[in-house]
Amino acid sequence: MNLQSIDRLQSLLARVQANSKRPRTRSQGLSAALAAPGTPEVSSRESAPSTLTVAKAPAVSKAATVTKAPVVTKAPSLATPAIPSAAASSSKDAPAASASLREPPKSAPLPPTPLVALVTPPTPPVAKTSAVSQVESLPPESLSGDELLDVDLSVSEPPPAVVAKKAGSAEEARAPDRVSEVPIEDVSAEELGAEEISIEIASEVMLEAPEPASLPAQAASTSVVPKTFTAPPMLDELTFSEPPPALPAIREPKKEASVEPPPASSAQRISDAPGSIDAAILAATEAQGTASEPEVPAVTPPPESGPQIAVPPMPAPHVPSSTAGANTYRAVEPTMEQLGDVVELEPPSLVPLELAERRAAEARKAGEAGISGSEELEFVPQASEPSRRSSTRDPMQTLVGGFTEEAGSEPKTAVEKPISGISTEVGRAAKAAPSQELDFGDEAPTASSPLAPQAVARPVSTRQPPIVDVVSAARGYRPQSFAELLDASIGLLK
């Protein structure tokens, strides 16, 4: 691996020298540092802090397997080493990790190890530029192959910068502006063998970077991110068609959430640099046909957080499309045009039957039965019968629906409730019912009649037992009004 990289590095070094005259950005400096085999320490100073921070964050490494950054996960092969950093940028389930990524590298103390000891607190970009200039001052001819090999084996600092840029490391992903300034024109993924280099970097970081005192050993071991590299089959098994596993939503400050850009925009900006590794990643992503897939947002608002993305309400069947997509939690109100101002019952459609007609029909029927108006027939409840005493069955029930009128008998009261519901038609039918129910013949309405069941008459019993004493109290009584009947009923027992 390293032997093959020597030639590449030499070619890159030439390019760095050619580009040294141009104004450099930070990433260019890193590229130059990468191209300079003899100055790995310089580039490690620049990139090690961020790389170490990413690698040491346990939550970040955990999120590496659950990455949601589409740019990283969609990359076919080069994305493999970049998953941890990308996951770190998109991971929201590790607030501590996010905070550590945002903090300056000085917050991550580095142990005085041979390699990492060179890592100083983050130097400003000016210092970086000066460091790069120092690197450039070194003649590439003075470097032997062994030195290059040593550099490649022992110091893997240049690749971290590349890795960070490729995968959109946490720091760069958090700061899209800086990422946008990364035109990696000089180094291509193929030339660098970025995959291998990044593996080394991860190893170096894992080995060299001391574990923070606050982190447990297990967390530190899991934070090394080696899973991503040591288990490529698992990564290969990852199909991007599958939805990424949902990260647990964690409340984050709005300020951070507003600062974070979507991963897509970062990838897009990085891809602006033609010939860069990022461009290669993006090209590979597009080659898979996954570029057009909807990208998973890096920030998933927890359901209990403050302002959230309003879920558009389900459009009601009577709601126009303009209001169905309203971005509001308020219940959709139907318009007056759709529902009308007030839903009202249907007006009556049938002509009401006059009570006079009913009375005329009743009188006519009574005349046909041979009963004169002056004749009165006393009646008494059949409850006085001996058999009735032990039964709760109303004798009148046997007469419902028909009329067993005998000679000399008279239906006393055949008042039926006219309306049984709010339905206009039913009520109207009930109104029309009395005239028919008083016919009491074969034409008496049945249950199947449209007037049923309200049309069923319930006449008073005419089969009367010979209890004259009691019946005589009501002899000749015919109330003219309801009030009169009410008064008579009240006056029964004074």
Place this chain on the structure above:
Amino acid sequence: MTEPAFDPAQALKIDLSRGLLTLQGSSGRVLVPTDGLVELLTAANGDAVAAFGAGMGSEIGRRISDRLGSGIQQASVELFLEHLGGELALTGLGSLSVERWGKALVLCVEGLKVDARLERVIASLLEAALQRSLSRDVAAILLSREGAVLRFLVAGRHARPQIEKWLAAGIPYGDVLTKLHQASVAESGTTRGES
């Protein structure tokens, strides 16, 4: 003279925009399940149940009185029943019919859920409706409960204890009605003899 018939058209209005339910211009109504109402009435004491029914009956009587106007005292049995039954149906408390046993007025309510509390509500409702519309203090006494048919005897309040005593003694309601008439005949004979 045309008697004003009960017209349920536009009696019940559902204002969907405001979510209000009004009954013939009266105050807001609430559609509640019958079972829930029964449970609520079960948890309430007797006075509260009676007051609940009386409140409903008072409104019904007022509306009947407003529609029939001054002619309410001359309203026929059929007409008054039409209005009272229509109002009761609008409240969803069953259908009403009238039976006349001699001089005894019996109101039958059918289609109501069988429950003692609801029966008490209906009795109070009928009493209040008659009191409010016809200005008669009456007592609606439950005579019988046959299936879904409830029979309420409308009598004077002074007669309530005696009638309930008869009914509690197991006397069929037919006999109770006969006793009422016998007592009336006896009273009339006494009065006639005195005169």
